[in-house]
Amino acid sequence: MLLIAAKTRTETTGPSRARFEGLVEKTQKQAYGLAYRLTGNAAEAEDLVQESFLRAYRFFHRYDPALPFTSWLYRIMTNAHVDGVRRRSRLRTTSLEQAGADGSTVWELPDSQPAPDRAMLDQALDETIQTALTAMTPEFRTAVLLADVEGMAYDEIADVMRTSVGTVRSRIHRGRRQLRNHLLRHSPQAYKGLIDEL
Amino acid sequence: MNCKSVQQALSAYLDQELTGSEMLRIRSHVTRCAACTAEEESLRSLKHILSNAPTAVPAVGFEARLASCLKAEYVQEKRANIKLSTLALVSMAAAALTFLALPSVQQKPIEAPKAQPLVKSDAAFGIRADQAAFSGSDPLGGGRIILATDYGHR
Numbered sequence: 001m002l003l004i005a006a007k008t009r010t011e012t013t014g015p016s017r018a019r020f021e022g023l024v025e026k027t028q029k030q031a032y033g034l035a036y037r038l039t040g041n042a043a044e045a046e047d048l049v050q051e052s053f054l055r056a057y058r059f060f061h062r063y064d065p066a067l068p069f070t071s072w073l074y075r076i077m078t079n080a081h082v083d084g085v086r087r088r089s090r091l092r093t094t095s096l097e098q099a100g101a102d103g104s105t106v107w108e109l110p111d112s113q114p115a116p117d118r119a120m121l122d123q124a125l126d127e128t129i130q131t132a133l134t135a136m137t138p139e140f141r142t143a144v145l146l147a148d149v150e151g152m153a154y155d156e157i158a159d160v161m162r163t164s165v166g167t168v169r170s171r172i173h174r175g176r177r178q179l180r181n182h183l184l185r186h187s188p189q190a191y192k193g194l195i196d197e198l
Numbered sequence: 199m200n201c202k203s204v205q206q207a208l209s210a211y212l213d214q215e216l217t218g219s220e221m222l223r224i225r226s227h228v229t230r231c232a233a234c235t236a237e238e239e240s241l242r243s244l245k246h247i248l249s250n251a252p253t254a255v256p257a258v259g260f261e262a263r264l265a266s267c268l269k270a271e272y273v274q275e276k277r278a279n280i281k282l283s284t285l286a287l288v289s290m291a292a293a294a295l296t297f298l299a300l301p302s303v304q305q306k307p308i309e310a311p312k313a314q315p316l317v318k319s320d321a322a323f324g325i326r327a328d329q330a331a332f333s334g335s336d337p338l339g340g341g342r343i344i345l346a347t348d349y350g351h352r
Binding site: 017021024028029032033036037042045046049050053054057058126129144145147148149151153154165169172173176177179180183194195198 | 243251
């Protein structure tokens with residue numbers, strides 16, 4: 001029993017670790033891009049990337065090379081993200097209830113502290129889109145980002161999110177409508193400007 | 199197809215995730231329906247906005263911080279492995295010692311306790327004539343009745 005446990009812990013040493021480090025170097029910036037869109041700020045995005053790579057390292061012996069590494073990493077990342085959102089949501093909802101808030105949910109809270117690296121993005125586009133993305137249901141946001149930002153097919157998204165293609169299809173459709181309705185309701189001028197730029 | 203079912207399938211239609219016949223049916227409906235055309239254009243615009251959104255660039259030092267985080271994990275893993283290996287070795291040594299010690303323990307003959315007669319002689323009771331006594335030498339036997347046997351004096 002102990003020997004098995006020791007063996008499991010040593011699976012990612014030697015050549016496997018070198019391989020893992022190569023994959024980290026190759027995918028870390030791309031992973032950050034998705035993490036930023038999922039979380040909406042730099043600090044949380046960096047934490048999410050670190051957490052995802054740590055989990056990936058710990059379970060690297062389970063990684064099937066037949067699957068693209070990014071798909072496997074995104075599966076870990078989206079799980080970690082949804083877990084984190086639910087955990088924070090519970091904490092914030094509790095504190096809002098205690099403070100006697102007017103019934104607004106955590107999803108409707110504006111991001112009052114922009115991240116320091118926002119200057120690196122197109123400010124108007126990023127503020128408008130990112131605020132709307134942050135307001136989405138986490139599962140919808142993940143599905144929409146994987147489809148539209150990462151350009152993944154529905155079956156790949158289903159694999160990443162460990163669900164059926166039918167569920168992915170539904171999440172993407174409902175997610176896009178949720179995002180569009182949020183933009184029309186909260187930032188109609190900015191949204192119109194974005195459409196006109198197309 | 200009615201507007202509701204078409205609009206439910208519009209995202210999959212835009213992503214080309216429908217079968218050929220479904221794609222044709224949707225296209226046929228959209229070209230004839232103003233409401234569905236507007237919905238299709240609206241979703242298409244949103245998809246374009248997201249697809250063309252700039253990629254976030256990490257802050258300076260991001261790579262170094264990630265490398266440092268992973269390095270700390272490697273060190274922790276190494277320590278955990280050493281602990282597990284030591285524990286495994288100690289367990290194996292203990293098991294080996296137990297295994298080696300077992301035969302010497304088994305070779306030692308186990309001496310069965312010798313039964314000691316509780317009653318060596320009926321005479322020890324000093325039974326006199328016309329006296330009877332019970333002796334409880336056998337707890338399962340229900341007792342042994344010892345009757346006086348010397349009736350000579352009568």
